[in-house]
Amino acid sequence: MNIDKKNLEGYIDMTSFGAISNIKKKEKAVQKAANFCLYDGYRPLVYICSPYRGDITKNVEKARKYSRFAIENKAIPMTPHLLYPQFMDDSNPEERYLVTHTINYVLLGKCSEVWVFGEDISEGMAREIALAEKRRMKIRYFTETMKEVTR
Numbered sequence: 691m692n693i694d695k696k697n698l699e700g701y702i703d704m705t706s707f708g709a710i711s712n713i714k715k716k717e718k719a720v721q722k723a724a725n726f727c728l729y730d731g732y733r734p735l736v737y738i739c740s741p742y743r744g745d746i747t748k749n750v751e752k753a754r755k756y757s758r759f760a761i762e763n764k765a766i767p768m769t770p771h772l773l774y775p776q777f778m779d780d781s782n783p784e785e786r787y788l789v790t791h792t793i794n795y796v797l798l799g800k801c802s803e804v805w806v807f808g809e810d811i812s813e814g815m816a817r818e819i820a821l822a823e824k825r826r827m828k829i830r831y832f833t834e835t836m837k838e839v840t841r
Contacts, residue, residue, distance in 0.1 A: 742771040
């Protein structure tokens with residue numbers, strides 16, 4: 691729709707033209723944002739349970755893939771082992787204990803599901819799974835290639 695600079699009487703009216711132009715720009719911006727919006731309803735917060743220790747580089751890359759998989763499957767991933775090593779020292783026993791026995795447990799409790807990846811269950815993963823079972827949380831198991839399996 692073209693916006694005419696002239697009013698109904700044929701006179702140039704830049705105030706009305708400017709106001710209508712601004713409204714049209716805002717409508718267009720809202721429509722553009724709506725087209726790019728990924729929100730399409732409820733997305734559960736899911737705890738990503740996968741190994742960290744061992745081959746840390748490889749395990750971090752896998753955790754990134756698992757987190758992306760969660761996004762693609764309409765979930766919000768909570769992946770503590772991608773966050774806390776950014777500013778905490780995993781080789782420091784006190785800091786590791788704080789994360790693995792306090793922070794992770796609080797975060798796990800905020801999630802509605804736990805997604806376990808891989809066949810090798812580390813000691814830390816086993817503690818998280820046991821806590822989720824104790825809390826009667828929904829637990830889903832996946833292979834390293836992100837195929838869901840039943841247990």
